[in-house]
Every structure is written in structure tokens, then in C-alpha cells.
Amino acid sequence: MILLLIEAVTCKLAELGKRVLLVPVPATRVADDSLLEALSYQVEAAVVFAGTVGQQAAERCTRIGTRLILFGRVVDVPDTCCIIYDNVAAAQAAGRYLLRSGHRKIAYIGTRHNAFSDRERHAGLSHVLHEAGLEIHAFEKGDYGHDSGYQAALKMLGSMNPPDAIFSSNDGMALGAIDAARALGIRIPNDLAVIGIDNNPMGDWAAYRLTSWGLPADDIAKVIADEIIHKTAPENNDGDTDVDATANHPRTIRLPLTLTLRETTRRMTS
Numbered sequence: 001m002i003l004l005l006i007e008a009v010t011c012k013l014a015e016l017g018k019r020v021l022l023v024p025v026p027a028t029r030v031a032d033d034s035l036l037e038a039l040s041y042q043v044e045a046a047v048v049f050a051g052t053v054g055q056q057a058a059e060r061c062t063r064i065g066t067r068l069i070l071f072g073r074v075v076d077v078p079d080t081c082c083i084i085y086d087n088v089a090a091a092q093a094a095g096r097y098l099l100r101s102g103h104r105k106i107a108y109i110g111t112r113h114n115a116f117s118d119r120e121r122h123a124g125l126s127h128v129l130h131e132a133g134l135e136i137h138a139f140e141k142g143d144y145g146h147d148s149g150y151q152a153a154l155k156m157l158g159s160m161n162p163p164d165a166i167f168s169s170n171d172g173m174a175l176g177a178i179d180a181a182r183a184l185g186i187r188i189p190n191d192l193a194v195i196g197i198d199n200n201p202m203g204d205w206a207a208y209r210l211t212s213w214g215l216p217a218d219d220i221a222k223v224i225a226d227e228i229i230h231k232t233a234p235e236n237n238d239g240d241t242d243v244d245a246t247a248n249h250p251r252t253i254r255l256p257l258t259l260t261l262r263e264t265t266r267r268m269t270s
Contacts, residue, residue, distance in 0.1 A: 001171070001198045001217075002049050005071070008221035009047065016229060018044075032057040039066060045228045047071065069227055071220075073116040076250055081227050083220070085197070086254040087117050090213040091124030091167070093259065094195050098165045099132055100268040103193055107138035107163035109152045109173045118169045121197065125167055137163045142173045149176025157184050157192070164192060171196035171203050171212055178208055178264065194264040197257070209263035215255055223253060 010020045021041055023034045032054045038046050039060065045067035053070060058077040061068040067079070074082040098106050108125055111118045126136055138156045142148030149168060156163055157180060168174035174196030178188060186192050196203060199214020 001200050004201070004217045005220055006049060008217040009224050012218070012221040012225040013228070016225060018225075018228070036060070039064065045069060047224060047228070067228060069224060071224065074250075074252055078250060080250045082250065082252045083223060083227070084117060084252065084254055085215070086256050087120035087197075088124035088127075090197060090257045091121040092128045094167050094197075094213060095125045095128030097259070097265070097268060098167065098193060098195065099128070101165075101193065101266040103165040104134060105137040105161070105163045106134070106165045106167060107140075107156050108136050109149055109166060109168040109177060110139065110141050111169055112141045112143055121167075121169050137161075142169075142176070144170050145172050146176040146179070149173025150180045151176075153177035153180035154184070157181060157186060162186075162192075166192065166194050168194065168196045171198040171200040171210060171214075174210055174212070174264075175202060175208055178210065188264050189266045193266060199260050203260075204262070211260065211262045211265040213257040213259050215257055220255065223255065227253070 006022070010022075013020055021038060021043060023038045035046055035048060035053060035057050043066060046061060047069045049071050052073070053068075053075060055075065055077065058068055058075050058080060062077060062079045067081070068077070069081045069083060071083050072085075074084065095106065106125070106129060108122060110122055129135055138159070140152035140155055142152045149172060152173065153166060153176060156166070166174070166177050168177060174194050177194050181188055181192050181194070188194060194210065196210055196212040197214065199212040202208065203210035203212050
């Protein structure tokens, strides 16, 4: 999904006359060195899609006047924009959908990276289940990819008390969960429901037909591009810049997600 989003943002900025420099983030997922490398090219803005950004690296962007936009995480650094999914709302809605579909043993596949978005999704699901007098039935961690979701689901579904629904922190692991269920002869959605987040195009493949929360990459790209142009716009004739009155403070943009219903969930009963 990140690659699709990077492509969409690159195309959107090109339409607006901006050139894009892509800098890879190392396997450690700490983006500080990559961010500092990008700053050496005197860029107008830096958009970080993957990895964790340290406080010092973020503050350096502020000091030299480079706009820092983070996707999927939040930092408390002045003049920084954090664009994230409305994770809590989506996780709560997923939990309520599963409950209304008759599920009571709802499991969660999170990530080993303890990412900001993952923590919010876990908290949102936990809250809804607590309201219903339940707890997360089983909890395993993966690394966002298909194989880790497969292994996590195998462990859950092979237990003496398997879940009847799995909510995954992303679509990649949800697809792995679907394949794990098939390997064990578990019927989807009759015996097991699966819901993901991202609405990755692979989820729409005939082999999966995954129910997922998401937002089109082009819509996310427009929000990111608008934030860049908005901040870096030149002064107008009145000497004012086209920026928010709170531009010197960190701010967060939460993107509402929509549910795409496919064949990995039952229809709600009430």
C-alpha cells in the first residue's frame, strides 16, 4: 500500500509542478538518516511514509524551514503535520460490525513494531469489546506481511479455543490469515470472518475478496499535496502567506475511512 501511495503522491506533485526526491528508509525503520540525507538537497518539504522519525531529526526540519509531513505517525514537534487514518474510529466500527454479525470470539493481529497506528487500532477494538462485556479473544503480532499474518493466524486457529473472527492491523496480514484458515479447512465467512485495514487492491482479487477499511491512494495523495502547497505557497500582495493561523504548532489530520464489504464477513444480523 505504501508503494501505491508514494506513486500517487509523486504523480499529484508532478501535476503541481513539483519535483520529487525519493530516499529509501533502512530495514531498521528509523528514518532519521534518510531524512537528513534528503535535507542536504535543500528540499521544500519532506514527506515520511515509513519508519520512525526521532525528535532531533524532526526539530532540525523546523529549524531550517523545511516542512515535515508524517504519514501514519504523530510527533510533538512545532510546524509538523501528521496525517493519519482515523484508526480508533475504524477499529471501533470493525468491532461493532463483527459483534452485530454474531461474532463473540474476536481476535486481533497487530505488529511487532508497536507502531502508533497499531496501538490506536488495538485500543479501538478493545474499547468496543469491553462495552459488550468481552475482551480480545486472542492476540498475535506480525510484521505487516502475508507470511507473518499466516503464522499468527495458524497459531490462533490451531488452538483449543480458536476465534470466530480476526481483525488485522493491515491487509497484508489479513490475506495471510485467510490462507491460514484455508490450510486448516476453516470456511470463510461461515466459520471465520476476517477484516483488514488499507483496502489494498490485492484484497479485491477473486482469491481473497477481503472486507477492509480504507481510503483511495489518490485521496490521501491530494491531502498530502495540498498540505505541501498550502505551506510553501509564496506571499501574496498583502504580505500574508497562505498558511493556517496555527501553522507554528504541530497539527494532526485524521482521515476517515470507509468500509468495503466483500466475502470475508457475514452480513449484520441487526
